[in-house]
Amino acid sequence: MSTVNTDFRCKRDGCTPEESGDCIDGLPLSDCPNRYVFEPVDEEFVNIDSSLVKSFEADGIRHHNGEALNTTEADIHLRKHGATVVAFIGYPGAGKTTTAVMLYELSKRRNLEPFGFAGSYTIRGFQERAHMALLTSGRRIPDTARTTLGTPVSFLHLRLQKTGGDNESIELLLSDRSGEDFEQCLNKPALCETFPEIIRANCHVLLIDGEKLVNSDVASKHISDIKRLVLALNQYGLLSASGLVQVVLTKYDLVNQSEHREKALQRFNLIIEEIKKRLYGTVRITEYKLAARPLCSQFNLGDGLVNLINDWFPTKQEAEYHLVIPTLTTGTPYDLLINTVRE
Template sequence: MAEANQDVPEAVTCSNPACRVAQTGKCVEGLGLSDCSHYGRRPDDTADALTEEEEAPQVEGIQIAGADTLTPEEASQLLRAGSARVIAVIGPSDAGKTSLIASLYDLYQGGQVAGTEYARSRTLHAFERTCHDARAACRRGTPHSNRTPLGEVRFYHLDLGGGPAADGLALIIGDRAGEDYRNATDDCSTVGGFQEVRRADSITVLVDGERLLNSGKRHNARSDTLLILRALVDGGAIESGQRLALVLTKLDAVLASESGNRAEAFFTSILDKVHETFGDYFSEISDFRVAASPKNDQARRGSGVAELLSFWLQPRPPVVTVPRAVPEFERAYARLIVIEG
């Protein structure tokens, strides 16, 4: 042991508190004393152990774009960037709005939809989160989708190409809680903040097929549909040239029920009433039937969604304006002379 300590200086220090080099003459890490960065330092020198030359290089952070739903400001940036279609999907709670949005994304996993191809999305995480509970991986007995929370509208985004999307088209789908639309029927002044409706090329109103199967609920379903549309019109949210899709959801439940024919007939009566009451406010009104997330084998997942997508991709027709009559006298002074004369 004496031979091992001959080369050890009298004042032996090490900044590693676990090291016993003063007693053993050996580095606790098994290094030579000249190779150990802690040897010869006091414990309180640890913070100063690295010189400016020895400091680890600072790596600049890379900002990775998020993939959650978009804010209205972020959606506006997409609108300014190129061709786009804005879709407002409206309906009371549990009408199937979130399921419809999720099923469209899921259909693109299998290839083309309505002649278009998926290019990219800025809301991939939001789509995946929305789709998860409707897939087998979630281990649920029946498909399920979480409700949209109350509050500010958020947007889903898909970039599409080919077919009716031509060289590229952004599809921007507004998602707002059904309670927000329902509350607007009590106070139509609130629709002034519904940006997704005012900026929409197509407005899609959902009618819950399961409610139409129930004789005690079907009249309320019709009332909800008409009251929501009335609130949007009276609140000034409907713009000239917008197109309206009236969609019967949960088609699988309708097809499986003995009351299915009655539900279909009642949906047709709602469509007729919408045409009669609001036909002058929209450039086109079309009806669709979808099974976005079926709970039985009466319809495949996403039935009718491709047809609805084709409707969404159509451009808004040009706004027809009535030419303003040109006054006989263009200058107010000339008109004033005539009046006084």
């Protein structure tokens, strides 16, 4: 039986909720944006996590504390436990970080049926990224902090479990990289070959910014930039290496309520066609529309996320075997006799 262990710590100097049980700002602990869960979420994770921490120490790497993993830590995790690496690819503001955060937030709130939250080593990493979307940030409109240029790629860990039926679970490492890094690849295509998450990915998620596709002033440039990025990645065989490319139209709520909706969808289809042409036969390509954090009530939070997750689960191949007995015209009498026996 697993038990939830919620030993909260605070990032603020002088605030010690673990001793006093109170927040220095007088907030309920559940609303404090600076808190993080010090211990892993359940007993099963305590065991796994402590070995993870030990190995980090053995390698002289910082003690793991719930923050997003750097590349070395992600590699250690992959070697020890394995995971499906999901590489989010997209230009600044496309919605990469928001997508990762919403996977965590919605699974935790049981709003991602049939997938439920089953643990994370990087709760603090998620919470830091989610902060600007929460009421406690003081914002009226939820937002996500920019992943600024120069920030090295990081990885957020999430374990999801399918509810009902077979209770299958999946370990995910979700990449978080600044969109500017992808812009730099346009002038220096070889750069994308140095992105560890792109090389290790089991799935590449290419995010197309819906907000840009509805705006005819910027749509053409966005489309052209996407095509050039796909060319650069393809030049080094990086996209086909993962076996799955998901092309995702983000901020679908904005697309849907725009008077240029149809035009934007046509533009998205053109991008898909181009990608399919480029990658034909080398990789499985799926396409989705996503409203990870819609601003209008016609959409539910995370509309479209479940489709992405479904693709990340390994597909079960149901093989059918048929016994084929060729009809013999020559052979020994025994050959001819057994050849008369059919299924």
